[in-house]
Amino acid sequence: MAEETIIKNSGVKLAAKDYATDQDVRWCPGCGDYSILKQVQSVFAELQLDRDETVFISGIGCSSRFPYYMNTYGMHSIHGRAPAFASGLRSINPDLNVWVITGDGDSLSIGGNHFIHMLRRNFNLNVLLFNNQIYGLTKGQYSPTSEKGKITKSTPIGSLDHPFNPLALSLGADATFIARSMDRDPKHMRAILLRAEQHKGTSLVEIYQNCNIFNDGAFFTFTEKETKGDTVLFVEQGKPLIFGANSDKGIKLDGFKPVIVDLKDTSANDLWIHDENDRVKASILTRFFDDPSKDGALPRPFGIFYVEKRDNYEDALIAQLNKSIEVKGTGDLDALLRGSNTWEIK
Amino acid sequence: MTAVKEIKDVVTILFAGDSGDGIQLTGGQFTDTAALLGNDISTFPNFPAEIRAPIGTVAGVSGFQLNFGSIEIFTPGDQCDVLVVMNAAALKVNLKNLKKGGVIIANSTGFDKRNLRLAKMDEEYTLQNDTRLEGYKVHEVDVTKLTRETLENSGLGTKAVDRSKNMFVLGFLYWMYDRPLDITIKFIEGKFKGKQDLIDTNIMVLKAGFHYGETCEAFPTQIVVKAADIEKGVYRNVIGNEAAALALISAARKANLQLFYGTYPITPASDILHTLSRHKNYGVKTYQAEDEIAAICSAMGASYGGALGVTASSGPGIALKGEAIGLAVSLELPLVIVNVQRGGPSTGLPTKTEQSDLLQAMYGRNGEAPVPIIAAQSPTDCFDAAYEACRIAVEHVTPVFFLSDGYIANGSEPWKVLKGEDLPKITAKFAAPRKEEDEAFMPFSRDEKLSRPWAIPGTKGLAHRIGGIEKENLTGNISYDPDNHELMTKLRQAKVDKIADYIPEQKLDNGKEGDKVLVLSWGSTYGVVKTAVKELREEGQSIAHAHVRYMNPLPKNLGALLSKFDKVLMPEMNNGQFVRIIRDKFLIPAIPYNKVQGLPFFTQELKEKMTEVLNAK
């Protein structure tokens, strides 16, 4: 595989930096977006992905500046609509490797409609949802993922809306690949991105991303050493659901109800074993969405929640086209213009 | 009994009844037969907004007007000579559309108590006692009863029997206008293929209608409309939306591009989607998106990838596409935006026609965002105009508006069959791959047309980024530089203006420079304005006509041409839109004449206005 891709890239082996452009990166110093950019470039280098065969399409937001920093084809489109551009592009050229970059506002507020339709159609895309639970670019209003009661510039005495749970929403829209990662765990993110790239279908990766200017520390309970042990659950295919600073806790299913158990009392064999092809379990897992500060809160899962094999829209589109050519023959322009009902004036 | 035959040059028939009465089909069949007999024709279907409006009510009346003749025809006619009404509501709505002294053919059952009640008319009403009908020739035919009698022994249920009553009417009219039945018989055989009982019964009823005309004493004369003097050749019939769809397929073929059509259903544009989706074997990719925004963005994604991206809608949907059209202007990608206009604002009059989205096309975006605009003038011209829109989009690498409207989109005309080789060529030029050692790629450099390279993903060595933020000239990198923004704004405008070098000059359709009045029209008013001017000139008036197809940029000689006339009269089916552009561009006191009723102009009202302007000092 490596051999072949090196030839694709004119025989030169590309390093991560070869996937960077000459443009200055303009995110705020310390922004979580840097880490995501770095991991994407490193995954590209690892897979030796062809720059000329790749397209990054984004909406609007801090996160959506991403394409300017990738030395591939790229389109910084309009707010919320990146999935629609990507759909058209994939429909007419299924050989391209298309990535969609979006923020929590971009994908779940203004672009909510396109987001769910992209998922159900299952275009072969990699979608990176940078979730910072805030509108970064417009300087700090609450977003559809902000927790209820959020104090921001637009909600000085607290937001009123119940937040979206992006992965539950995605599963509800029949996504075929859903995963969660975080900016502060580059190794984990890398592993997830590699899997996302391999999945044929819409791979949705939600990435918890720190906006250190307008929502600093939103995810610190999940990302920082002091707390993450007890709040984070890394799920891995075929492995029992174990977490805790000392890996001393597990999750067991009591019917459909997940319960936290102490591994002192329960054997690992009785725990929930992660199966990324199990839709019911995945839907329960997406609902692990408790406020981590509450007593007895379920830990927040990271990893690949669900994977399913399903036809891609673009493949079906092309198959249907080929089928009608097979049945009716390649359309003849003269016959088209003539139609089926003519008369002659002599 | 052999009837006396009377010869006429031109006849207008209006079929009216419930949507469920098969009015459109009846009209369509009469049209096909007239076309095959060599008449010139023009049709105008008029639908209710509701698909199945309550039976028998005024809201449910559907109409189909057909104008056919042995002379050249450019409009479906003003008022009709013959009004066929299937029920009381149809008469109530359409009596005003019948010429004084015209013929009414009324289905008696449609005037029973129930139908009168549904039409909110006096239950004691009878056609005989209606004083308003004095001077008209009223023929009551009990179509329902006669149809039932014809099919007495057919074994069909009453519902199925009643459904074929439109065939009786059609047969009867075929007798009245001395037309053969074979074209419709062939149609029936095709439509009900495999259902022999329906084929037999429909043909029986059609013939019964014809024989009724022959034997019924009430109609002593048959009317003969001879073939028109039409250019020799093979013809077909086409409605505007179908012609537009064929143009898109043809243009993509000629340009050697994939056609991608991203859209969201809306009246009256949906028939383009329906037509295209039947032609997948032409490599057509249709995409019914989740909304109009996704529709245009998907089409732009396709264009970006090297296809001919097309999106279509009507006013409300075009409004939703506005932001994306701005991006298309900024990205400078080929894109065709079809607007089949209807009455507005908001939902407005979905099934009625209007020309009120011209300023939306011209100015309906944020920022300085010029878009070329081409407007079709007739059902068949939807082909030429849409084809031309594709040519400009591809060759000038720009979004282009194609404007049609409900009137020509649903109206039909005979169309001389074209061959693929007759169509103008369209050259799509993609940026060539680049080697590492070659000069840096400049995505916003420009050629002699001022268009930028169409550099599609997958091309070696051309990886680059584009977006809606202002771009630095040449490199396309993000730039907030004030002078650069002004330069780019001017360049985008100059590029659109430059198209004027690649389109034909404005010609007069009729009359000559120096005539007293020039009538300047655009879009679907062509036929009726042409007819009015022609008639006035035949009466000796000093009046000329020019019809504009290139709305933006305007033909280079238009200003000079306008200056050759004392007065410029501009009829439009809106509240005065093109007239504002003309006044603004050429500082002339062009006179607006507007109709905003969801209906096309009548020849007569235009002639009256033209005469008034001719006579004014």
Ligand SMILES: Cc1ncc(C[n+]2csc(CCOP(=O)(O)OP(=O)(O)O)c2C)c(N)n1
């Ligand atoms: C049509 C439109 N409406 C509003 C905006 C303003 N706007 C730009 S980005 C943004 C929100 C971005 O939030 P998010 O998607 O979470 O991205 P982030 O900046 O947090 O990465 C808004 C409201 C816009 N650009 N376009």
Ligand code: SF4
């Ligand atoms: S505002 Fe927040 S999200 Fe945007 S670049 Fe700065 S830190 Fe990052």
Ligand SMILES: [Mg+2]
């Ligand atoms: Mg955000």
